[in-house]
Amino acid sequence: xxxxxxxxxxxxxxxxxxxxxxxxxxxxxxxxxxxxxxxxxxxxxxxxxxxxxxxxxxxxxxxxxxxxxxxxxxxxxxxxxxxxxxxxxxxxxxxxxxxxxxxxxxxxxxxxxxxxxxxxxxxxxxxxxxxxxxxxxxxxxxxxxxxxxxxxxxxxxxxxxxxxxxxxxxxxxxxxxxxxxxxxxxxxxxxxxxxxxxxxxxxxxxxxxxxxxxxxxxxxxxxxxxxxxxxxxxxxxxxxxxxxxxxxxxxxxxxxxxxxxxxxxxxxxxxxxxxxxxxxxxx
Amino acid sequence: xxxxxxxxxxxxxxxxxxxxxxxxxxxxxxxxxxxxxxxxxxxxxxxxxxxxxxxxxxxxxxxxxxxxxxxxxxxxxxxxxxxxxxxxxxxxxxxxxxxxxxxxxxxxxxxxxxxxxxxxxxxxxxxxxxxxxxxxxxxxxxxxxxxxxxxxxxxxxxxxxxxxxxxxxxxxxxxxxxxxxxxxxxxxxxxxxxxxxxxxxxxxxxxxxxxxxxxxxxxxxxxxxxxxxxxxxxxxxxxxxxxxxxxxxxxxxxx
Ligand SMILES: Nc1ncnc2c1ncn2[C@@H]1O[C@H](COP(=O)(O)OP(=O)(O)O)[C@@H](O)[C@H]1O
Ligand SMILES: [Mg+2]
Numbered sequence: 001x002x003x004x005x006x007x008x009x010x011x012x013x014x015x016x017x018x019x020x021x022x023x024x025x026x027x028x029x030x031x032x033x034x035x036x037x038x039x040x041x042x043x044x045x046x047x048x049x050x051x052x053x054x055x056x057x058x059x060x061x062x063x064x065x066x067x068x069x070x071x072x073x074x075x076x077x078x079x080x081x082x083x084x085x086x087x088x089x090x091x092x093x094x095x096x097x098x099x100x101x102x103x104x105x106x107x108x109x110x111x112x113x114x115x116x117x118x119x120x121x122x123x124x125x126x127x128x129x130x131x132x133x134x135x136x137x138x139x140x141x142x143x144x145x146x147x148x149x150x151x152x153x154x155x156x157x158x159x160x161x162x163x164x165x166x167x168x169x170x171x172x173x174x175x176x177x178x179x180x181x182x183x184x185x186x187x188x189x190x191x192x193x194x195x196x197x198x199x200x201x202x203x204x205x206x207x208x209x210x211x212x213x214x215x216x217x218x219x220x221x222x223x224x225x226x227x228x229x230x231x232x233x234x235x236x237x238x239x240x241x242x243x244x245x246x247x248x249x250x251x252x253x254x255x256x257x258x259x260x261x262x263x264x265x266x267x268x269x270x271x272x273x274x275x276x277x278x279x280x281x282x283x
Numbered sequence: 284x285x286x287x288x289x290x291x292x293x294x295x296x297x298x299x300x301x302x303x304x305x306x307x308x309x310x311x312x313x314x315x316x317x318x319x320x321x322x323x324x325x326x327x328x329x330x331x332x333x334x335x336x337x338x339x340x341x342x343x344x345x346x347x348x349x350x351x352x353x354x355x356x357x358x359x360x361x362x363x364x365x366x367x368x369x370x371x372x373x374x375x376x377x378x379x380x381x382x383x384x385x386x387x388x389x390x391x392x393x394x395x396x397x398x399x400x401x402x403x404x405x406x407x408x409x410x411x412x413x414x415x416x417x418x419x420x421x422x423x424x425x426x427x428x429x430x431x432x433x434x435x436x437x438x439x440x441x442x443x444x445x446x447x448x449x450x451x452x453x454x455x456x457x458x459x460x461x462x463x464x465x466x467x468x469x470x471x472x473x474x475x476x477x478x479x480x481x482x483x484x485x486x487x488x489x490x491x492x493x494x495x496x497x498x499x500x501x502x503x504x505x506x507x508x509x510x511x512x513x514x515x516x517x518x519x520x521x522x523x524x525x526x527x528x529x530x531x532x533x534x535x536x537x538x
Contacts, residue, residue: 078431
């Protein structure tokens with residue numbers, strides 16, 4: 001596992017500047033959350049890291065060298081489990097796409113079903129699973145690809161708050177056990193504090209890094225910590241950073257297509273709209 | 284099985300009522316069979332002439348099968364080409380739509396002039412009427428793929444071919460089976476129509492000949508056979524669908 005540095009990423013879609021200047025650093029084993037207003041470019045950042053979009057400026061370095069294709073494991077906002085595949089085959093998809101035989105790919109994915117709380121559901125189809133299980137299956141599909149850094153785009157955004165809390169505790173446990181390096185996008189300040197070593201606060205679109213907040217709470221994190229003073233202080237600091245008015249108010253022209261940038265909401269799932277029609281034909 | 288019965292019962296009941304009314308009307312008014320034979324007479328005469336009808340059913344089935352097979356192969360080939368090439372999509376899809384405006388009724392006799400009374404003109408007619416729903420259904424099915432699902436495949440290191448194989452193709456299968464059902468019913472009527480215009484044997488030409496000799500009862504008997512073929516083929520598509528995409532029905536039942 002090596003050090004990943006993201007330096008000065010910028011991206012414009014057509015005439016819409018989405019990322020202005022985003023830099024990050026992740027050492028092996030780091031858990032970094034990225035938080036920012038809806039539509040500020042968080043998913044765009046992940047698309048660039050995952051190699052799905054090219055940045056207009058900036059670079060992604062792995063131990064000083066430009067990153068190649070297989071550094072990041074990407075878990076998109078939707079679970080995108082395919083209804084025609086069983087959970088086991090969905091989990092093995094990344095390995096199959098990478099050229100592994102189906103049998104071998106399944107054998108690689110199978111042992112993870114137990115720690116992911118999916119034991120017994122290998123042959124189920126996605127529509128037979130609860131929301132939390134679907135997210136764990138999607139995470140399993142990401143993890144089994146054995147990439148150096150996991151990119152989790154609002155993995156718990158669509159879950160009810162009880163399930164979400166359970167998933168956060170579970171993630172804290174498995175992450176420690178497997179030693180993953182994680183970048184997590186979230187809308188949930190509490191989730192960011194609970195899980196992270198560091199939280200990167202992005203400003204409104206076009207995104208730049210506003211503040212990086214170190215979370216000094218001990219690990220493993222437990223639910224009881226949520227009420228301790230250190231936790232509350234970190235939450236307050238993040239909220240303040242998000243609420244801060246834009247740094248260069250005069251420089252940003254108001255975007256006629258959209259009303260004013262929204263304040264981030266504490267526990268609202270991401271409601272952004274992607275450009276282009278939603279072409280998911282499936283329910 | 285119970286479900287199938289429950290599905291079939293209401294339409295069967297309606298058919299029974301209609302047939303009863305028809306029988307009653309013909310009997311009471313003493314209508315001449317050349318004008319309107321009673322349902323019982325249709326069945327009776329149909330059974331009487333079962334050998335001839337069967338001899339004409341086999342060629343129709345053959346023509347339908349060959350024509351529809353040609354249509355399937357062409358439809359799949361074209362849809363895949365179009366899915367891989369945006370340029371071909373722009374070039375071919377309008378032509379495909381235009382092909383549907385061809386008046387088959389005027390073209391079918393020309394096809395016979397050009398290709399004779401054999402298999403070929405019928406295959407062309409069937410292909411013309413069934414190719415469109417199949418190709419368009421598949422093209423739309425492929426294109427209905429969630430863009431983010433394509434992104435996921437690319438993030439896994441898959442290129443365009445793997446995207447097609449793992450996402451676009453399986454995702455398009457429900458669309459394909461819908462298109463298949465539309466196509467297969469068109470195929471049977473297309474075959475009958477092509478034969479009606481000119482053939483050596485087949486239910487279409489049989490109907491034409493019987494009509495000319497005022498055997499309305501035999502025309503209707505052939506109609507019954509045709510309808511039966513269509514319904515059976517239509518049902519078969521559901522069977523094949525069950526085998527090919529068993530997940531689809533299960534998912535639908537959940538939703
Ligand atoms: N492929 C694309 N083409 C054009 N505009 C895009 C594309 N992807 C995202 N955008 C736009 O970029 C902005 C940021 O989107 P996104 O990165 O998804 O925000 P979020 O921070 O909510 O994840 C949005 O206004 C979105 O419409
Ligand atoms: Mg997003």
